[in-house]
Amino acid sequence: MITVYVNGTARQLADDCNITRLVDELGYSGKRIAIECNADIVPRSLYAQHILHDSDRLEIVGAVGGG
Amino acid sequence: MNDHLIIAGKSYSSRLLVGTGKYKDFAETRTALDASGAEIVTVAIRRTNLGQNPNEPSLLDAVPPSKFTYLPNTAGCYTADDAVRTLRLARELLDGHSLVKLEVLGDPQSLYPNVIETLSAAKTLVSEGFQVMVYTSDDPIIAKQLEDIGCVAIMPLASLIGSGMGILNPWNLQLIMDRVKVPVIVDAGVGTASDAAIAMELGCAGVLMNTAIAGAKDPVLMASAMKMATAAGRAAYLAGRMPKKLYSASPSSPTAGIIASVRS
Numbered sequence: 529m530i531t532v533y534v535n536g537t538a539r540q541l542a543d544d545c546n547i548t549r550l551v552d553e554l555g556y557s558g559k560r561i562a563i564e565c566n567a568d569i570v571p572r573s574l575y576a577q578h579i580l581h582d583s584d585r586l587e588i589v590g591a592v593g594g595g
Numbered sequence: 596m597n598d599h600l601i602i603a604g605k606s607y608s609s610r611l612l613v614g615t616g617k618y619k620d621f622a623e624t625r626t627a628l629d630a631s632g633a634e635i636v637t638v639a640i641r642r643t644n645l646g647q648n649p650n651e652p653s654l655l656d657a658v659p660p661s662k663f664t665y666l667p668n669t670a671g672c673y674t675a676d677d678a679v680r681t682l683r684l685a686r687e688l689l690d691g692h693s694l695v696k697l698e699v700l701g702d703p704q705s706l707y708p709n710v711i712e713t714l715s716a717a718k719t720l721v722s723e724g725f726q727v728m729v730y731t732s733d734d735p736i737i738a739k740q741l742e743d744i745g746c747v748a749i750m751p752l753a754s755l756i757g758s759g760m761g762i763l764n765p766w767n768l769q770l771i772m773d774r775v776k777v778p779v780i781v782d783a784g785v786g787t788a789s790d791a792a793i794a795m796e797l798g799c800a801g802v803l804m805n806t807a808i809a810g811a812k813d814p815v816l817m818a819s820a821m822k823m824a825t826a827a828g829r830a831a832y833l834a835g836r837m838p839k840k841l842y843s844a845s846p847s848s849p850t851a852g853i854i855a856s857v858r859s
Contacts, residue, residue, distance in 0.1 A: 561643060589640050591639070593639065
């Protein structure tokens with residue numbers, strides 16, 4: 529198991545988990561989101577090949593109302 | 596009349612840009628946006644709420660990006676770095692959309708822009724191909740520097756964000772408009788319809804507001820008032836107002852042919 533931080537919250541994942549699987553576990557498949565891993569953008573097209581590592585810090589964002 | 600607002604080569608028929616925050620629900624947001632006639636709407640980029648049901652209605656359903664031009668902002672960012680990261684996320688989120696609103700704040704009490712961080716973020720974003728509409732102070736020198744960097748619109752505050760204090764320094768807005776060629780859009784401080792009209796009469800290319808509409812007792816009615824005020828102010832600017840003169844009386848009715856006075 530590895531521990532990653534999603535939006536600041538620790539989350540246990542299986543070894544060799546990719547971002548597609550994480551997105552699926554979070555219920556975000558098909559949702560309009562954007563993901564940054566360790567301060568770098570991960571393009572949607574690379575979710576499947578992006579393997580997560582222990583201590584990775586992910587930011588998952590969406591659009592909300594704002595001025 | 597063909598009088599469109601042109602930003603980064605794209606034409607918009609409305610000169611009113613509005614925010615999507617602070618409404619009571621998404622339905623009210625949409626009704627107010629429709630009443631305002633705005634085509635460009637600002638949105639914020641925030642962490643998804645991990646505990647929340649992912650199928651709950653979202654802003655994107657109520658305000659579809661296919662119908663409105665999204666202007667993702669960097670509200671809440673206090674460093675150039677955070678602002679740049681936020682807009683890279685926005686571009687990924689919105690399928691490569693590059694028109695953005697940059698704002699880097701100085702402190703949480705005033706929300707006054709930190710122009711040093713703003714200049715730095717603008718340089719990075721322009722070099723990465725973003726089309727940057729930039730919120731800034733009403734300093735004409737900084738405004739010119741932001742234009743020189745390549746920002747596509749300069750958006751000075753008229754007074755503090757969310758204050759509703761109106762156009763506090765029209766002369767500085769004039770100095771900015773005298774110096775920059777890209778559209779100057781008043782962003783922040785508008786409180787009511789006359790403020791929007793004043794900004795437009797000064798010659799601003801547009802006005803951007805959120806709280807003035809969302810914070811009104813009847814946001815939808817205020818949205819329509821803002822639409823009319825923006826259009827009225829623009830028309831007055833194009834018409835060219837009469838010169839102000841304190842005396843030099845010039846009656847509108849003929850001075851000849853007045854009946855004789857009976858008093859001697």
